[in-house]
Amino acid sequence: MTIDSNQKTSKFRWGEMDEDENDDLGFLLPPKQVIGPDENGLKTVIEYKFNDQGNKVKITTKSRVRKLASARLNKRAVERRSWPKFGDAANEDASNHHLTMVSTEEIALERPRPPGTKAEESKGDSLSQLNNQSAVLMVCRICKKKGDHWTSKCPYKDLAEPTDVFVDKPPTRETSASSGKPAYVPPSMRQGADKSASGSDMRRRNDENSVRVTNLSEDTREPDLMELFHPFGAVTRAYVAIDQKTGVSRGFGFVNFVSREDAQRAINKLNGYGYDNLILRVEWATPRPTQ
DNA sequence: CATGAGCGA
Numbered sequence: 001m002t003i004d005s006n007q008k009t010s011k012f013r014w015g016e017m018d019e020d021e022n023d024d025l026g027f028l029l030p031p032k033q034v035i036g037p038d039e040n041g042l043k044t045v046i047e048y049k050f051n052d053q054g055n056k057v058k059i060t061t062k063s064r065v066r067k068l069a070s071a072r073l074n075k076r077a078v079e080r081r082s083w084p085k086f087g088d089a090a091n092e093d094a095s096n097h098h099l100t101m102v103s104t105e106e107i108a109l110e111r112p113r114p115p116g117t118k119a120e121e122s123k124g125d126s127l128s129q130l131n132n133q134s135a136v137l138m139v140c141r142i143c144k145k146k147g148d149h150w151t152s153k154c155p156y157k158d159l160a161e162p163t164d165v166f167v168d169k170p171p172t173r174e175t176s177a178s179s180g181k182p183a184y185v186p187p188s189m190r191q192g193a194d195k196s197a198s199g200s201d202m203r204r205r206n207d208e209n210s211v212r213v214t215n216l217s218e219d220t221r222e223p224d225l226m227e228l229f230h231p232f233g234a235v236t237r238a239y240v241a242i243d244q245k246t247g248v249s250r251g252f253g254f255v256n257f258v259s260r261e262d263a264q265r266a267i268n269k270l271n272g273y274g275y276d277n278l279i280l281r282v283e284w285a286t287p288r289p290t291q
Numbered sequence: 292c293a294t295g296a297g298c299g300a
Binding site: 137138139141150151152210212214215237239240241242244250251252253254281285286287288289 | 292293
């Protein structure tokens with residue numbers, strides 16, 4: 001056995017068999033030529049190889065270079081060369097122009113966090129200032145106490161005497177003292193208005209047709225629910241319950257439909273439906289106690 | 292397994 005054949009055996013690799021064979025005899029072939037790309041973006045490559053019969057063949061490959069895109073890319077790449085080095089590269093030898101390196105810097109990613117929690121410690125002062133401001137703005141309309149609670153939370157809410165604020169006593173169509181013009185009365189409050197139809201029920205949020213979805217994967221968000229449910233009909237709301245402490249999904253949510261029929265069809269179709277490797281449970285939600 | 296947040300002067 002010669003030294004040559006030993007070397008050949010040691011560097012033999014199945015995947016590169018053809019290339020290796022050509023490499024061995026490559027010195028017999030003319031060198032590879034690359035011409036262009038020319039003004040039309042046409043690039044020509046001429047190379048020589050031995051075919052299966054051991055005959056020398058010339059291979060000419062023409063390819064079109066995307067002129068505009070490459071020009072644009074090059075311009076931006078050239079621009080980047082003038083940037084000052086940053087990160088770990090800033091400490092490297094400036095004469096090393098072709099520096100590519102793996103950074104060992106620690107880059108802190110911003111994690112999802114529960115709403116209302118501080119992003120950074122330094123913002124504590126401005127946050128408490130903000131709280132103080134809203135406490136001053138908070139004045140209960142029933143007991144007039146400032147900075148303690150909103151009207152809806154007033155301890156005297158149920159036994160409070162009627163306030164001077166218009167609540168359920170519509171002004172009649174009489175002349176307003178200040179302007180001399182008739183005071184505006186909304187149509188639903190005018191005499192003879194159909195109280196049952198529009199009016200008070202209209203401005204209540206429609207939380208009917210509320211569908212509860214459980215067994216959601218942790219990374220399912222409201223847009224995903226929307227996408228999943230809106231083919232069944234108009235969706236007024238998609239909600240995913242988020243854990244207040246950790247900020248991650250609690251694995252269930254709600255979807256509200258305009259029409260009860262659409263909601264029922266969604267339940268029929270999507271209950272037991274496989275989504276993100278989990279089997280969804282979709283059923284009617286029991287209405288929330290505080291609505 | 293499991294039933295929602297925040298609004299507001």
